[in-house]
Amino acid sequence: MTREQERAKARRRHQKLEARAAERARIAARNRQVGIVVAAVLVVVLGLVFLTSALNSHSTPAVAASSAPASGAKPSPSASTGPTTLEGCATPPPRPTTIKTSKLPDKRTAAGKHFTAVVTTNCGRITLALDGAKAPQTVASFLALARSGYFAASPCHRLTTAGIFVLQCGDPLGGRGTGPGYSYGIENAPKDGKYPTGTLAMARTSDPHSNGDQFFIVYKDSTLPTDGGGYSIFGTVTGGMDIVDRIAAAGASGGTGDGAPNAPISILSVAVTEKKA
Known part of the structure; x- marks a missing residue:
């Protein structure tokens, strides 16, 4: 083999090595791009999983946080201060260990009517105006549960202090129950x-037909997702909003802005009367 042939062979070998190096660089660049896309997809998926988990626990969903304090109340502490009984609140009773189930009440018992509900809690009385004209099935259900003593000794198990501002109640087992034995849309x-301050609405899972026993009181204007149809408004708070504000000001456990109220509040009884025209 002549020197020229050797040089040509060396050039071809060098060109092959350069081509392989270029191919490896191209593959590495492609892998980096794929990694970036996968990471972005994971962020979106994790966000959806978080929202879905909130929806699937008979709860109002968590949305973007806000730094503004609740109307009429001091800002909630950024970290949990632990359970504390507020002045004017009695020690809440032990929560029930079972739920008394029943059948879906006839909505005609509330259709076109208005009611007043006095909710006696260990921190005082909260008065509600119930609108059976706009939400007959929801009000009929609330009336039946209240009159049967379903809500007695049930803790308000969830407080949100960031993004949405609600106190959630209605489950005698403190958020661990499976409902009153029926559900509706x-x-x-x-x-x-x-959802303006003072709104009374139903909590549900991602299933639009999962309304049952859990409800929430909005203590500061909130915007909730409309996915799945939103949340049923069936009344307003007409008295005792200061009690809810005080509970909210004490903050939620866990330091995340969404947990059990640091100041325990439980429903002792609910008395309902129809408002005559």
Whole structure:
């Protein structure tokens, strides 16, 4: 083999090595791009999983946080201060260990009617105006549960202090129950997702037909997702909002802005009367 042939062979070998190096660099660049896309997809998926987990626990969903304090109340502490009994609140009773189930009440018992509900808690009385004209099935259910003593000794098990501002109650087992033995669909949910201060609405899972026993009181104007149809508004708070504000000001356990109230509050009884025209 001549020197020229050797040089040509060396050039070909060098060109092959350069081609292989270029191919490896191209594959590495492609893998980096794929890794970036996969990471972005994982972020989106994890966000969806978080929202779904919130929806699937008979709860109002968590949305973007806000630093503004609740109306009429001091900002909640950023970290949990642990359970504390507020002045004017008695020690809450032990929560029930079982739920008394029943059949779905006839909505005609509330259709076109208005009611007043006095909710006696260990921190005082909260008065509610119930609108059976706009939410007959929801009000009929609330009336039946209240009159049967279903809510007695049930703790308000969830407080949110970031993004949405609600106190959630209604499950005698403190968020661990499976409902009153029936469920029903959404009524009177705002299309814009706006829930003003004092709104009384039903909590549910991602299933639009999972309304049952759990309800929430909005203590500061909140915007909730409208996915699945929103949340049924069936009344307003007409008295005792200061009690809810005080519970909210004490913050939620866990330091995340969503947990059990640091200041325990439980429903002792609910008395309902019809408002005559």
